[in-house]
Amino acid sequence: MSYFIDAYNLTMSHEGGYSCDVDDVGGETYKGISRVYNKGWFGWRILDGLKREIDFPKCLEADEGLQIHVKGLYKQKYFDPYRGDDMPKMLALEMFDTSVNMGVGRAVKFLQIALNVLNRNEKLYPDQVEDGDYGPTTHRCLTSYLQSDTDVVLCKIINVLQGSHYIDYMKKSPKQEKYARGWLKRVEITKR
Numbered sequence: 001m002s003y004f005i006d007a008y009n010l011t012m013s014h015e016g017g018y019s020c021d022v023d024d025v026g027g028e029t030y031k032g033i034s035r036v037y038n039k040g041w042f043g044w045r046i047l048d049g050l051k052r053e054i055d056f057p058k059c060l061e062a063d064e065g066l067q068i069h070v071k072g073l074y075k076q077k078y079f080d081p082y083r084g085d086d087m088p089k090m091l092a093l094e095m096f097d098t099s100v101n102m103g104v105g106r107a108v109k110f111l112q113i114a115l116n117v118l119n120r121n122e123k124l125y126p127d128q129v130e131d132g133d134y135g136p137t138t139h140r141c142l143t144s145y146l147q148s149d150t151d152v153v154l155c156k157i158i159n160v161l162q163g164s165h166y167i168d169y170m171k172k173s174p175k176q177e178k179y180a181r182g183w184l185k186r187v188e189i190t191k192r
Contacts, residue, residue, distance in 0.1 A: 003089050004079050007096035010072060014097065014186055018047075018057035023175050030060065031070050032100055038077075040086030043069035074100065082108055082134035087142070091151035094158055097186055102165065103123035107158070117139045124148065163187040 015032035026034030030047055038044075051177075053059045060066060078099040079085075084092040098107035109132040116127045116180045125144040128137050145154070166184065170176045 002085050003085065003087075003092040004075050004096075006089070007079060007084065007093045008074055010093055011074075011097045011100050012061060014182065015100070018060055030057075033070065038073065041069070041073055043073065046101040082111070083121060083139065086139070088146065090155055094155045098158060098162055101186055102162065104134075106165070108132045108134045108138065110158045110161040111142070111154065113161060114154045115145055116150065117157065118145060118153060145146055159187045 006078060012031065014101040016029075017029050020028045026033075026036050028035040030043065033041060033043065035041075035044060043066055046063060046069065047060060049055055050059050050066075065085050074096075079096050081094075081104045082095055082099070084096060087095065095107050095111065098110065109130050111134075112128055112132070115125075115138070116130065119127065119141070125141045128141055163184065166187070
C-alpha cells in the first residue's frame, strides 16, 4: 500500500501556496517547491504563464496540470528515493515531511543516526555510515530494526534531530527566526 497521498496531504498542511519571500533561501516557492532548488521543474512554465492572470496566485490551485506536476515532483524527488512505500506509515510520513523541508539527504541521515543509536550496541546490526544515502545497508538496518521495534522511537529521534537543526540554523542566521513557529509545527512526536 502506498502512503504517498497521506504523506503529501500532511505535508501540504505545513506548506503554503505561492510565495516570493526575499528572506527565504529557496526564493520563489509554490507549495514548498523552491525555484532555486528545482530550476528545471516543468511546473514553473505553467506558473509563469499564469502570472498574467488577474487572480494570480489564487488561480494556481485550480490548474489541474500544475497540481499533477506538483504531486509528481514530490513523489519522485521526496518519497521514492528512500523507498517510502516499504516503510511503516508513520515513518514514511515523517521521512516525507522532513525530506520536503530539509532535503532527502538530511532526512535519511537523521534516520541513519536513529538506527545507529537504536541498534543495541550493534547487536541488531552493525553501525552504518551516516552519509544521507538510502542504499541497501540502510534498508537492511531498517528492516532488522523493525523486526524487534516499532517506528515510533525512530520518528521521535528524527524529530529531535530536526528540531535541533532548526534551532542551530536560526542561531546562525537570525533572519530565519520568522519561520520558527512554522518549522516547529513539523516537529510532532505524537501525531501522525
